Amino acid sequence: MSVLFTPEQNSALILGGARSGKSTYAEKMVLACGNAPHYVATSQIFDDEMKQRVHQHQKRRGTQWSVTEEPLNLCEAIEAVPTSSSAILVDCLTLWLSNLMHHDRNVDVETSQLLELIPRLGQPIVFVSNEVGMGIVPENALARAFRDHQGRLNQSLAAIVDRVDFIAAGLPLNLKPQRTIQ
Amino acid sequence: MSVLFTPEQNSALILGGARSGKSTYAEKMVLACGNAPHYVATSQIFDDEMKQRVHQHQKRRGTQWSVTEEPLNLCEAIEAVPTSSSAILVDCLTLWLSNLMHHDRNVDVETSQLLELIPRLGQPIVFVSNEVGMGIVPENALARAFRDHQGRLNQSLAAIVDRVDFIAAGLPLNLKPQRTIQ
Amino acid sequence: MSVLFTPEQNSALILGGARSGKSTYAEKMVLACGNAPHYVATSQIFDDEMKQRVHQHQKRRGTQWSVTEEPLNLCEAIEAVPTSSSAILVDCLTLWLSNLMHHDRNVDVETSQLLELIPRLGQPIVFVSNEVGMGIVPENALARAFRDHQGRLNQSLAAIVDRVDFIAAGLPLNLKPQRTIQ
Numbered sequence: 280m281s282v283l284f285t286p287e288q289n290s291a292l293i294l295g296g297a298r299s300g301k302s303t304y305a306e307k308m309v310l311a312c313g314n315a316p317h318y319v320a321t322s323q324i325f326d327d328e329m330k331q332r333v334h335q336h337q338k339r340r341g342t343q344w345s346v347t348e349e350p351l352n353l354c355e356a357i358e359a360v361p362t363s364s365s366a367i368l369v370d371c372l373t374l375w376l377s378n379l380m381h382h383d384r385n386v387d388v389e390t391s392q393l394l395e396l397i398p399r400l401g402q403p404i405v406f407v408s409n410e411v412g413m414g415i416v417p418e419n420a421l422a423r424a425f426r427d428h429q430g431r432l433n434q435s436l437a438a439i440v441d442r443v444d445f446i447a448a449g450l451p452l453n454l455k456p457q458r459t460i461q
Numbered sequence: 462m463s464v465l466f467t468p469e470q471n472s473a474l475i476l477g478g479a480r481s482g483k484s485t486y487a488e489k490m491v492l493a494c495g496n497a498p499h500y501v502a503t504s505q506i507f508d509d510e511m512k513q514r515v516h517q518h519q520k521r522r523g524t525q526w527s528v529t530e531e532p533l534n535l536c537e538a539i540e541a542v543p544t545s546s547s548a549i550l551v552d553c554l555t556l557w558l559s560n561l562m563h564h565d566r567n568v569d570v571e572t573s574q575l576l577e578l579i580p581r582l583g584q585p586i587v588f589v590s591n592e593v594g595m596g597i598v599p600e601n602a603l604a605r606a607f608r609d610h611q612g613r614l615n616q617s618l619a620a621i622v623d624r625v626d627f628i629a630a631g632l633p634l635n636l637k638p639q640r641t642i643q
Numbered sequence: 644m645s646v647l648f649t650p651e652q653n654s655a656l657i658l659g660g661a662r663s664g665k666s667t668y669a670e671k672m673v674l675a676c677g678n679a680p681h682y683v684a685t686s687q688i689f690d691d692e693m694k695q696r697v698h699q700h701q702k703r704r705g706t707q708w709s710v711t712e713e714p715l716n717l718c719e720a721i722e723a724v725p726t727s728s729s730a731i732l733v734d735c736l737t738l739w740l741s742n743l744m745h746h747d748r749n750v751d752v753e754t755s756q757l758l759e760l761i762p763r764l765g766q767p768i769v770f771v772s773n774e775v776g777m778g779i780v781p782e783n784a785l786a787r788a789f790r791d792h793q794g795r796l797n798q799s800l801a802a803i804v805d806r807v808d809f810i811a812a813g814l815p816l817n818l819k820p821q822r823t824i825q
Contacts, residue, residue: 294630296595296776298794328787410629412478413660414596414778415604422779423510430480430630437630445629447774447809448658448794448801450818454632476812478777592811594660596778597786605692612662612812619812627811636814 282308282451288441290397291405294433296413300449302370305407306340312403313365316344319357321375323350336370350378354392362401372408372436376428380421386428394439406440408433464490464633470623472579473587476615478595482631484518484552487589494585495547498526501539503557505532518552532560536574544583554590554618558610562603568610576621588622590615646672646815652805654761655769658797660777664813666734669769670704676767677729680708683721685739687714700734714742718756726765736772736800740792744785750792758803770804772797 282304284291291308295301309316318340324330345364349356353375360367369375379386397404411429437443443455464486466473473490477483491498500522506512527546531538535557542549551557561568579586593611619625625637646668648655655672659665673680682704688694709728713720717739724731733739743750761768775793801807807819 292630296774296794297780298776298791298798300794300798328784410478410777411779412480412777413592413594415593415599415608416479417779418601419782420510426779427480430478430482433630434480434482437632443630443632445634447818448656448797448807450801450807450821452634452809452816452818454629454634457632474812592660594662595774595776597775597781597790598661600783602692609662612660612664615812616662616664619814625812625814627816634816636811636816639814 283311284308284403284442289400289403290440291403291442291444292433292436292440293405293407293444293446294410294437294454295446296410299446301407301409301446302336303339303449304444304446304451305368305370305405308405309366309368309403310343314343315363315365317360317364317367317402318344318346319353319360319367319369320346320348321350321353321369321371321378322348323374323378350375351382351384353389354396357396357400357404360402364402366403366405367400368405368407370407372406372432373411373429376432377425380425380428386432390432390435394435397439406436408436410445465493466490466585466624471582471585472622473585473624473626474615474618474622475587475589475626475628476592476619476636477628478592481628483589483591483628485521485631486626486628486633487550487552487587488522490587491548491550491585492525496525497545497547499542499546499549499584500526500528501535501542501549501551502528502530503532503535503551503553503560504530505556505560532557533564533566535571536578539578539582539586542584546584548585548587549582550587550589552589554588554614555593555611558614559607562607562610568614572614572617576617579621588618590618592627647675648672648767648806653764653767654804655767655806655808656797656800656804657769657771657808657810658774658801658818659810660774663810665771665773665810666700667703667813668808668810668815669732669734669771672769673730673732673767674707678707679727679729681724681728681731681766682708682710683717683724683731683733684710684712685714685717685733685735685742686712687738687742714739715746715748717753718760721760721764721768724766728766730767730769731764732769732771734771736770736796737775737793740796741789744789744792750796754796754799758799761803770800772800774809 293301293305347356444451475483475487529538626633657665657669711720808815
């Protein structure tokens with residue numbers, strides 16, 4: 280399966296578990312759109328573990344990318360990306376959601392704004408997001424709320440983007456557009 | 462991929478994580494079978510969180526459905542569904558399993574009864590169940606036992622129903638019947 | 644989908660959640676290669692729960708298999724398998740990884756050795772491994788480290804083996820080789 284968008288596709292959601300290779304896959308998809316890729320990072324660096332993770336991502340991406348770091352105001356960050364960029368990578372919606380909840384933002388309102396923005400964009404955009412609902416029900420109520428929000432956000436995005444791939448062990452399963460099978 | 466059963470299909474298992482859209486998908490499948498859908502709810506309302514979740518499901522389904530609420534005696538509830546109903550939705554096996562374990566029922570015996578019942582039903586039947594085994598091993602022994610039971614139940618059901626779909630972000634991956642690939 | 648290797652395939656990774664049926668599927672794949680299957684078990688028996696699990700696997704497999712038990716030195720165990728065996732099953736990489744971490748072994752070094760060994764083997768080899776990254780982020784730092792290692796190990800293996808199948812409810816989704824779709 281090619282990681283290239285087809286000519287009619289302009290937006291994609293790349294889903295997967297932790298360390299599934301979803302960022303690497305999404306980066307390839309954005310790079311295939313041209314040589315001025317733009318990266319919107321939603322991570323907020325709280326500790327050394329996170330710092331190391333962000334550093335690894337940066338090292339892998341190389342210097343070709345222009346970068347915006349924005350943990351909360353994602354729509355504003357996307358709208359401010361130069362129109363000269365070839366495509367946008369948002370990595371990732373899971374950290375953005377976590378930041379929204381941490382700062383008591385209204386997740387439904389923020390999600391609606393994002394859903395309205397996507398069809399208006401000039402460049403292709405690729406979102407990375409985590410699948411977090413395939414384990415045992417968490418004992419912690421906040422973790423359950425997070426899982427619910429993440430599931431709803433993934434469903435909303437998946438419904439409007441042109442393409443959805445699910446990544447496991449670095450390999451993609453295409454979820455949308457649907458293959459015609461019996 | 463169509464959510465319609467083909468003429469030879471009479472039973473389906475809809476698998477997915479939490480908030481994956483599996484109930485919505487299963488409801489569409491049952492509604493596509495005719496205008497007298499029957500809903501077998503296995504939820505037991507312990508707290509406000511559960512009450513709200515059940516209420517959201519009811520609101521989405523609308524008034525077209527006839528409903529049985531039965532947390533434990535699932536086979537009896539299914540056998541008592543009027544033969545005039547067009548299809549049956551069982552939502553979900555994960556709560557049923559949780560209720561069985563909570564009441565010290567023999568899960569293997571109950572599962573066997575369900576497996577024997579399915580081929581004898583007059584109407585199409587769709588089961589909703591959770592995938593719970595793709596996270597880290599739970600520290601809690603009861604959670605591990607639940608995970609094992611859930612995995613076995615999903616495997617048993619999947620082996621005998623005519624169709625299995627795995628839902629992620631509201632989108633289906635068809636697991637059964639298998640497409641012929643190399 | 645056939646569980647048979649095609650003539651050009653010599654190595655496979657079978658991924659899945661807990662109790663997904665991945666071992667049963669992998670056993671069928673190895674048995675289809677001939678009547679001298681060899682089993683490399685990586686489990687270390689600490690408690691009764693594990694003892695029971697291992698016993699169930701042994702009972703299912705029957706007496707046709709020759710067996711090596713090796714919790715840590717996996718490459719040595721694989722290299723010592725008699726050349727007369729028809730195919731090798733390694734079950735599973737998740738327990739091997741857990742044992743490596745428990746004994747403070749260098750996971751990256753051990754993984755590299757394994758990756759170098761695979762193309763040199765005379766017989767087909769099938770690895771079983773768990774998907775553990777699709778739940779909520781674990782609160783425990785060791786669990787997070789384990790999840791990261793497991794994800795990386797699965798990605799590395801998936802990149803070099805000839806075939807990858809993801810198992811849910813006993814049913815396979817083929818991840819590699821990729822079907823040609825739009």
